[in-house]
Amino acid sequence: MKTIVTAEINGERREALVDTRDTLLAMLRDRLGLTGTKEGCSNGNCGTCTVLVNGEPVCACLMFAAEADGARITTIEGIADGNTLHPVQAALVRHGGSQCGFCTPGIVLSAVALMERNPDPNEHDIRHAIAGNLCRCTGYDKIVAAIAEAAKASAGERR
Amino acid sequence: MNELKYERPTSVDDAIACMGMAGARALAGGSDLIPQLREGRRVAGVVVDLKHVPALVEIASTPDGGWRIGAAASVTKMRRHEAFFSAHRALVDSACLIGSLQVQARASLGGNLCNAAPSADGVPLLIALGAEAEIHGPGGIRRAPAEAVPTGPGRTSLSPGELLVALHLPPRVKRSADRYLRFTPRREMDIAVAGAGVRIDLDDRGAISVARVVLASVGPVPVRAKSAEALLVGQLPTARLLEYAGASAAQECTPISDTRGTAAYRRDLVAVLTRRALADCAGRLGVFLS
Numbered sequence: 001m002k003t004i005v006t007a008e009i010n011g012e013r014r015e016a017l018v019d020t021r022d023t024l025l026a027m028l029r030d031r032l033g034l035t036g037t038k039e040g041c042s043n044g045n046c047g048t049c050t051v052l053v054n055g056e057p058v059c060a061c062l063m064f065a066a067e068a069d070g071a072r073i074t075t076i077e078g079i080a081d082g083n084t085l086h087p088v089q090a091a092l093v094r095h096g097g098s099q100c101g102f103c104t105p106g107i108v109l110s111a112v113a114l115m116e117r118n119p120d121p122n123e124h125d126i127r128h129a130i131a132g133n134l135c136r137c138t139g140y141d142k143i144v145a146a147i148a149e150a151a152k153a154s155a156g157e158r159r
Numbered sequence: 160m161n162e163l164k165y166e167r168p169t170s171v172d173d174a175i176a177c178m179g180m181a182g183a184r185a186l187a188g189g190s191d192l193i194p195q196l197r198e199g200r201r202v203a204g205v206v207v208d209l210k211h212v213p214a215l216v217e218i219a220s221t222p223d224g225g226w227r228i229g230a231a232a233s234v235t236k237m238r239r240h241e242a243f244f245s246a247h248r249a250l251v252d253s254a255c256l257i258g259s260l261q262v263q264a265r266a267s268l269g270g271n272l273c274n275a276a277p278s279a280d281g282v283p284l285l286i287a288l289g290a291e292a293e294i295h296g297p298g299g300i301r302r303a304p305a306e307a308v309p310t311g312p313g314r315t316s317l318s319p320g321e322l323l324v325a326l327h328l329p330p331r332v333k334r335s336a337d338r339y340l341r342f343t344p345r346r347e348m349d350i351a352v353a354g355a356g357v358r359i360d361l362d363d364r365g366a367i368s369v370a371r372v373v374l375a376s377v378g379p380v381p382v383r384a385k386s387a388e389a390l391l392v393g394q395l396p397t398a399r400l401l402e403y404a405g406a407s408a409a410q411e412c413t414p415i416s417d418t419r420g421t422a423a424y425r426r427d428l429v430a431v432l433t434r435r436a437l438a439d440c441a442g443r444l445g446v447f448l449s
Contacts, residue, residue, distance in 0.1 A: 001164055020165045043197075058265060062188075064165060064208075066165040110260070113260075
């Protein structure tokens with residue numbers, strides 16, 4: 001069955017004709033061409049497809065596209081400000097927190113969601129926030145350092 | 160996956176009507192259901208999205224001093240509900256072992272119960288706390304103990320067309336504590352090799368008046384260790400008593416050997432986890448374990 005999903009994606013109202021069996025991940029990638037969201041395990045274990053749904057990090061593979069009707073969604077395409085990287089992205093570049101890069105979009109969204117709720121996260125908070133995002137390259141330390149630095153910089157700006 | 164209809168009811172009555180459609184399956188968070196449908200482990204003709212029915216997502220205290228949790232209320236919502244969190248910290252902690260934050264933003268205790276995995280982390284304390292399931296169906300509304308909902312891996316006692324609408328937690332007595340502990344090789348994002356959810360209530364003398372020991376991943380459904388419970392009731396908590404209770408629980412469960420652990424290993428874990436969870440409860444009730 002086909003259905004039309006209307007959602008606010010990265011600040012823009014978008015419509016997509018989807019199959020009711022499509023996941024949100026399929027809608028983003030295959031119907032809307034937003035291929036920055038990656039498909040990893042497709043069963044909620046790897047967090048590679050993490051997007052924000054109404055501000056909460058969610059695995060896009062664990063949601064039907066139809067469930068997103070009326071929702072506000074942020075994907076990795078909505079994170080940078082034009083050519084200016086988000087502080088989390090810039091810090092990941094500086095720290096070498098991205099190697100093959102496949103997990104990076106999901107990591108960035110988990111980190112952004114963490115910083116929204118907790119402007120001063122400690123190492124435990126950061127590791128917990130990205131516990132649902134698997135990275136097979138970095139060993140996580142550089143990712144954790146990057147997020148800590150980005151959070152500190154953002155907290156400094158607010159002061 | 161075969162053809163699928165998506166329904167989004169906004170009232171319990173509409174949800175029940177949807178559940179009467181051929182091949183209807185309730186969709187709470189979807190963190191279990193969607194992979195199951197994709198992999199062909201479950202089949203559905205209609206998914207009924209429960210998250211737009213207020214009664215299914217609300218968490219509210221009840222006039223008797225207990226709590227009513229909408230069956231599709233997310234774990235994240237439970238964690239952020241300050242009054243509920245402080246009243247049922249251990250239960251929320253157990254639910255926060257389910258998957259990642261991404262999963263918890265969607266997953267619900269009602270879904271955890273109805274998915275009926277023996278390893279469900281949110282279920283042992285529901286049972287230990289005496290939660291009741293509020294089940295609506297074409298024949299009306301009925302209440303059943305949460306314990307009676309899972310009947311085997313992936314199977315429940317709900318009849319076709321019935322829907323778990325809410326979980327009711329009874330009021331607590333003053334001196335009552337509960338705790339769920341599990342063992343996993345990894346700290347997060349893992350499935351319990353074994354788990355133990357316990358609750359003890361103390362009377363005026365400091366003796367155990369109510370004991371519940373509910374075990375995860377060591378039987379086809381969450382296992383009540385009734386001999387261990389009987390051994391505890393009427394006694395003053397001591398280190399030796401809790402050790403006996405753990406040993407008894409280890410004897411009562413019926414684990415299998417699989418990729419996550421052998422049956423013997425699981426029994427050993429049950430003894431340790433039960434004892435530790437009970438000791439934690441005793442400690443929080445101000446009992447010095449001699």
